[in-house]
Amino acid sequence: MDERQGFGDRLQAAVVATSPLCVGIDPSAVLLERWGLEDSAAGVEAMGRMIVESVAGIAAAIKPQVAYFERHGSKGYVALEAVLASAREAGLLVVADAKRGDIDATMSAYGEAWLSDGSPLSVDALTVSAYLGLGAMDEVIDRAARSGRGLFAVVASSNPEGRSLQEAVTASGRRVEEDLLEEMASRNAAETASTGRSVGSLGAVVGATRTAGSLPLSSFAGTFLVPGVGAQGATPADVGALFAECPTGSVVVNASRSILAAGPTLSAVAAAATALAAELRAELA
């Protein structure tokens, strides 16, 4: 472990300085058309840069959804690299929403791609998916902690189709989502104990549509990335209730459609982000 500040502490500082809002960059074909942009790598890059410019200083982070860049192949990745650079310059934390999930050397290669200082795809945190087991990701978990970066593993998603698997009961007698959260909590506890960081580098994606009390969130000692507000029906108040016992600055709410629908005028996007940021601050202070 070097002397860098950990991702959890960096996120906390960013939330305190701005708000618990993370704005999703989802340049879908539908949204590009609505913004009067071409459905091309250039259009995707333009939208990404516009969102960065609009929400800098209002949101703690942006979350580019990599799928929408990948639609345009390598040119889409050139666009993504440009958007990542512009977000860094604007002082926004960047969470790449890629939901990578593999084992051993392959997972480490994803770590090199997304969580390395010199990489063109370098971000502050990466979303991951643990169907193959969190234990197969050891190296990349260490890399994140060491380099002051974070990982957000999907634990309890906001969509109904994920419930069956996430609520399945393991040999421990607990649900998959509980086991995963507990495994991550124990790694966060070890990290905070050994580094003096107040929040660990492992984050959990927990949908705002989940029920308060169904998961041991207060002892997590890591960060939470929360989808499901707006389009999927949850409210800022739901988030406030769900994470009531969690430290200020450990929770960021991702919103995309509800904010981007206000575009393409930058001031309108900023106004929509400002309004949601204020609501979230009130619930999560």
Place this chain on the structure above:
Amino acid sequence: MDERQGFGDRLQAAVVATSPLCVGIDPSAVLLERWGLEDSAAGVEAMGRMIVESVAGIAAAIKPQVAYFERHGSKGYVALEAVLASAREAGLLVVADAKRGDIDATMSAYGEAWLSDGSPLSVDALTVSAYLGLGAMDEVIDRAARSGRGLFAVVASSNPEGRSLQEAVTASGRRVEEDLLEEMASRNAAETASTGRSVGSLGAVVGATRTAGSLPLSSFAGTFLVPGVGAQGATPADVGALFAECPTGSVVVNASRSILAAGPTLSAVAAAATALAAELRAELA
């Protein structure tokens, strides 16, 4: 459903014409060095093209592991596009190992990236990960079937860390891996019934390290992509026993390290592939 041949039938034809071998393209830093290639996008592309040239006519398919291309950012994706094009020219089926997994519109964007005629990343099949539920991937499942392409969802992985989640028991009383296989089998059955295809477009990743009899493989009516032979300790005979009841041509075994370690001489790679292909043919005929 248009008149295209389905992926299952295409894979079956390729296996019959060549072998049940799928060669993984895993241009890791370690392997690049061993082959005397630079750890750069150019090195990754060179290795990919060399593998394609070596195994065309011997293997049914190649499986580029996207993580190793992504290490080099957008330039790595340019290299990947070049390797995909060279594989198409060589008549190899291409399975992109990307383990994408998301919901709704985001998942559809992955479908547009990987399973579309005009896309630079167009492949024959894509690996996916269903932590968020297979039901959240409806559109991309339909897209695959419609366009003569396939999806391989990870069901029972070859690594030990995945067991806890994959064996967790759902509300149906079955294990996660059984539920997923059954859900896919029923979609494959519907597809074959409505199209006259003999094998459905949905494939399952099932590790060769799994025990025969532990999963209902014979009624799957789709394809299987099988890792775990060689490096992870399983043998061609294990694969033969595990898939004894499955139709010829519905199973392909992925091998990478055991074949690529023979390089960099193309003839040595071809010889290693030929030897394994013969063993697999003997077990899976």
